[in-house]
Every structure is written in structure tokens, then in C-alpha cells.
Amino acid sequence: MIEKGLLIVLSGPSGVGKGTVRKEIFSQENTRFEYSISMTTRAPREGEVDGVDYFFKSREEFEELIKQGKLLEYAEYVGNYYGTPVDYVRETLEKGRDVFLEIEVQGAKQVREKFPDGLFIFLAPPSLGELQNRIVTRGTESEELIRNRMNAAKAEIEMMDLYDYVVENNKVEIACEKVNSIVQAEHCRRERVEKRYKKMLEVE
Amino acid sequence: MIEKGLLIVLSGPSGVGKGTVRKEIFSQENTRFEYSISMTTRAPREGEVDGVDYFFKSREEFEELIKQGKLLEYAEYVGNYYGTPVDYVRETLEKGRDVFLEIEVQGAKQVREKFPDGLFIFLAPPSLGELQNRIVTRGTESEELIRNRMNAAKAEIEMMDLYDYVVENNKVEIACEKVNSIVQAEHCRRERVEKRYKKMLEVE
Numbered sequence: 563m564i565e566k567g568l569l570i571v572l573s574g575p576s577g578v579g580k581g582t583v584r585k586e587i588f589s590q591e592n593t594r595f596e597y598s599i600s601m602t603t604r605a606p607r608e609g610e611v612d613g614v615d616y617f618f619k620s621r622e623e624f625e626e627l628i629k630q631g632k633l634l635e636y637a638e639y640v641g642n643y644y645g646t647p648v649d650y651v652r653e654t655l656e657k658g659r660d661v662f663l664e665i666e667v668q669g670a671k672q673v674r675e676k677f678p679d680g681l682f683i684f685l686a687p688p689s690l691g692e693l694q695n696r697i698v699t700r701g702t703e704s705e706e707l708i709r710n711r712m713n714a715a716k717a718e719i720e721m722m723d724l725y726d727y728v729v730e731n732n733k734v735e736i737a738c739e740k741v742n743s744i745v746q747a748e749h750c751r752r753e754r755v756e757k758r759y760k761k762m763l764e765v766e
Numbered sequence: 767m768i769e770k771g772l773l774i775v776l777s778g779p780s781g782v783g784k785g786t787v788r789k790e791i792f793s794q795e796n797t798r799f800e801y802s803i804s805m806t807t808r809a810p811r812e813g814e815v816d817g818v819d820y821f822f823k824s825r826e827e828f829e830e831l832i833k834q835g836k837l838l839e840y841a842e843y844v845g846n847y848y849g850t851p852v853d854y855v856r857e858t859l860e861k862g863r864d865v866f867l868e869i870e871v872q873g874a875k876q877v878r879e880k881f882p883d884g885l886f887i888f889l890a891p892p893s894l895g896e897l898q899n900r901i902v903t904r905g906t907e908s909e910e911l912i913r914n915r916m917n918a919a920k921a922e923i924e925m926m927d928l929y930d931y932v933v934e935n936n937k938v939e940i941a942c943e944k945v946n947s948i949v950q951a952e953h954c955r956r957e958r959v960e961k962r963y964k965k966m967l968e969v970e
Contacts, residue, residue: 727951728959740954747951750944755932
């Protein structure tokens with residue numbers, strides 16, 4: 563019997579740098595978990611590649627997949643759908659591999675309901691002011707969009723309660739190190755190890 | 767108001783390599799926790815230094831400290847007392863520094879009762895056979911002492927239930943890395959961060 567993999571969920575306010583942290587983690591050679599690529603109806607940003615950063619879909623395609631129950635979670639956010647294809651997640655966990663999701667907070671809430679044992683990490687901005695700077699600096703969004711994002715972010719920070727861990731994104735390298743530590747620590751949790759370990763001792 | 771430090775307790779069966787792991791951790795430059803030196807009535811092994819490895823005390827001195835309530839925990843183990851001076855631990859935690867204890871399992875149980883929020887890490891042998899090898903290889907103990915140790919170890923492994931985390935001591939470097947990850951992860955736990963973080967946001 564293969565022990566199931568761990569579902570790792572990285573989420574947090576829009577603009578906090580979830581994508582950057584995720585990319586940094588998966589650029590490291592020793593990363594031992596699998597990235598579940600999200601699906602979205604928003605337009606690709608410069609440099610984003612279909613099937614790498616996201617699966618880019620039309621609104622019609624996305625709504626069809628919702629109907630078919632093919633999404634573990636989905637959310638409409640600033641006018642676009644974001645979601646996680648369910649089959650890949652379940653199959654990979656069954657193989658005993660850890661799966662890493664980088665998703666919006668609305669989606670994380672849905673995943674928590676379906677996977678209460680998942681590992682939920684909230685990526686937090688050093689401050690809301692800092693968060694605003696980052697969104698403005700990105701420079702690709704209108705002022706109205708920025709205001710909407712800020713209001714959404716304030717609400718999202720209130721959602722921290724849902725998570726097991728909070729990682730402040732001051733420096734991306736440190737944030738990545740903390741995420742890796744959290745995953746490694748979680749694999750050492752007594753409840754997870756105990757059963758396997760005691761069985762090993764019985765065999766002798 | 768200073769946030770209290772974290773009490774980290776590393777324990778596990780005799781002979782599993784607690785001392786080696788502890789020394790490796792404290793030889794690393796980036797270790798940010800304070801080591802609480804244990805007190806014992808056993809004779810120093812070769813190379814052990816009073817006030818560095820242990821505070822070596824006579825039986826009479828030790829029993830006097832027990833009477834005065836100066837020990838956070840103590841245990842009699844294979845005919846010798848082992849214990850943790852309480853004042854150093856409390857003062858260091860109050861300063862907001864993490865304190866690291868490396869103690870026997872009997873002692874860890876007592877600490878758990880007094881510090882239920884502590885971080886309890888069980889250092890586990892890859893197998894009981896491997897444990898026996900290590901005790902024999904150490905080569906400084908009689909056969910009877912080894913048998914006693916093995917029986918004690920089997921009983922101690924049953925005590926894993928008391929701990930938050932289990933780290934298998936296959937390779938000392940990996941065990942150290944895991945202990946460090948566990949401490950870093952624990953500092954990111956939502957319950958710990960949340961209060962401080964929400965206050966920070968209110969200030970703006």
C-alpha cells in the first residue's frame with residue numbers, strides 16, 4: 563500500500579507574489595513535489611505560456627468543465643475564472659507524490675472543505691502598503707483595478723484563519739525556504755510517521 | 767511586549783544519537799536557539815566537558831536541587847540522575863529566545879506537562895537493530911548495560927505518542943536539517959503569527 567501524497571496549498575492576497583514564490587520553488591533542483599497547473603479565463607500576461615503558467619481557456623470551455631465536475635475548486639476573480647483540474651490532483655496524490663497548488667483564497671476555501679488534511683499556507687504581504695506598491699509597480703493594471711484588488715486583499719487577509727501556516731513574503735528566497743521547511747516538517751508529524759514506523763518495528 | 771520564545775525538546779531512546787544531532791545543530795552558524803545544558807550525576811565520558819556537555823553533579827547535590835524545585839524535569843536512568851535547571855529555561859523564553867533541550871524520554875514527559883505548547887521532537891532509530899549496533903559500537907558499556915538499554919529503548923519507542931514530530935536519525939545532517947525545518951515551520955504556524963500580524967495591519 564502506497565502512502566498518499568500531501569496536498570500543499572499556497573494561497574494569499576492577489577499581488578502578494580504567489581506566482582513568484584511558486585516559480586522559485588519549482589526552479590530548485592531538490593523540489594520533490596508536483597505542480598498542479600491552474601486553469602484560467604484571464605488573458606495571458608507577457609511571458610506567460612499556456613500549459614506552463616496556466617491552462618488558458620475560454621469562458622465557455624471553463625463553464626463546461628464546471629458542469630462536468632472536473633474542477634477541484636474554482637473562483638471568479640476580478641471578472642475571470644481561475645480553477646484547478648481535479649483529475650491530476652487525485653491521481654498524483656494516489657501515486658504517493660505531493661501536489662502543490664498555487665491558488666486564490668476563494669479557491670483555497672473550497673479545497674479545505676474537500677481536503678481537510680491538506681497543508682494550507684497563507685502567503686502574506688509585509689504590510690498592506692507594501693502590497694499596494696507591488697501592484698502599482700507591476701504597472702499593467704488600471705487604477706480602478708488596483709482599488710478593487712486592494713479591497714479584495716483586505717478581505718482576504720481576514721481569511722488567514724483558514725490556514726495552517728502564514729509565510730510573510732518579504733524576500734522570495736526566504737519565503738521559499740519557509741515553504742520547503744513547512745512541507746518537510748509536515749512529513750515528520752508524529753501522526754503521519756507513527757503508523758508506518760510502528761509497523762516497521764513489528765517486522766523485526 | 768516581547769513574544770515568548772519557543773521551547774524545543776529533542777528526545778528519543780538512549781543511543782539514538784540525540785547528543786550528536788544536538789552538537790551538529792549548535793555547530794551551525796545560523797542556529798538561532800539557545801541550548802539548555804543538562805545536569806547529570808553520571809560520570810563524564812571521554813571528551814565531555816563540565817558546563818559544556820553537562821553540568822556534572824554529585825548525587826547529593828542533585829537531590830538538593832530537586833528539593834529546592836530547581837529542576838524543570840529530572841529522571842533516574844540506568845542508575846544516574848539527568849535533569850534540566852529551570853531558571854535558565856524560563857528566563858531565556860521570557861527574553862523571546864527559543865530554548866533547545868536534549869533530554870531523556872522520561873524527562874520529556876514531565877516537560878510536556880509543564881509546557882504543553884512546547885515543540886516535542888522524537889529522534890527515532892532507523893530500526894531497533896540499528897540502535898543496538900550503535901550502542902555496541904560505542905564500546906564503552908558492559909553487556910548487561912546494553913541489554914538494559916535495549917529494553918528501555920523498546921519501551922521508549924512506545925512513548926512516541928507524546929511527541930509532535932518524529933525525525934528518523936539515518937544521517938545526522940539530514941536529521942539536523944529536519945529539526946531546523948520543524949522549528950522554522952513552527953514559527954510560521956498560523957496561531958502564532960496571526961495575532962501579531964493582524965495587529966500590524968491595524969496600525970496602518
